[in-house]
Amino acid sequence: MEALKYLAGYPPHLQARVRELIGQGRLGAMLAEKYGQPHAVRSDGQLYDYVQALKDRHMRKAVPLGKVIYDSKLQVMKHALGTHTAISRVHGGRLKASREIRIATVFRDAPAEFLRMIVVHELAHLKEAEHNKSFYQLCTHMEPGYHQLEFDLRLYLTHLDIAQQ
Numbered sequence: 001m002e003a004l005k006y007l008a009g010y011p012p013h014l015q016a017r018v019r020e021l022i023g024q025g026r027l028g029a030m031l032a033e034k035y036g037q038p039h040a041v042r043s044d045g046q047l048y049d050y051v052q053a054l055k056d057r058h059m060r061k062a063v064p065l066g067k068v069i070y071d072s073k074l075q076v077m078k079h080a081l082g083t084h085t086a087i088s089r090v091h092g093g094r095l096k097a098s099r100e101i102r103i104a105t106v107f108r109d110a111p112a113e114f115l116r117m118i119v120v121h122e123l124a125h126l127k128e129a130e131h132n133k134s135f136y137q138l139c140t141h142m143e144p145g146y147h148q149l150e151f152d153l154r155l156y157l158t159h160l161d162i163a164q165q
């Protein structure tokens with residue numbers, strides 16, 4: 001079996017559990033059961049309103065939003081989440097400089113919870129460039145289930161990769 005690239009930073013016993021689910025063909029069904037809720041954020045305009053509403057609720061004092069768009073060229077792991085452990089200076093610096101928020105197009109059709117998770121992640125970058133402790137504190141302040149959602153998002157991306165093979 002190929003390496004689980006989305007789960008590279010996670011402990012071996014967790015990766016083994018995921019391989020087991022994949023081997024049994026149960027990963028997709030498990031995710032569908034847990035995250036069955038689609039969302040209606042289809043256009044860039046709707047995405048802007050969605051991000052602005054979350055920002056108003058949790059991060060009113062942060063820098064104003066610039067452009068907010070779905071970007072089909074973004075690779076989720078390379079640009080959106082970074083790696084689980086490494087610090088991504090370029091990634092954070094770019095966002096801080098431009099104040100743009102780009103969301104990979106895969107989230108347009110993803111369950112509602114994963115869109116919220118990635119928007120929370122990008123909003124936290126308005127204040128904190130790096131994936132450090134205060135960054136994740138911001139994330140869990142906005143979304144208490146953030147860590148579970150990020151893990152499950154990685155499962156979802158793994159599932160999409162397998163489904164495309």
Ligand SMILES: [Zn+2]
Nearest residue numbers: 080081082091
């Ligand atoms: Zn990030």
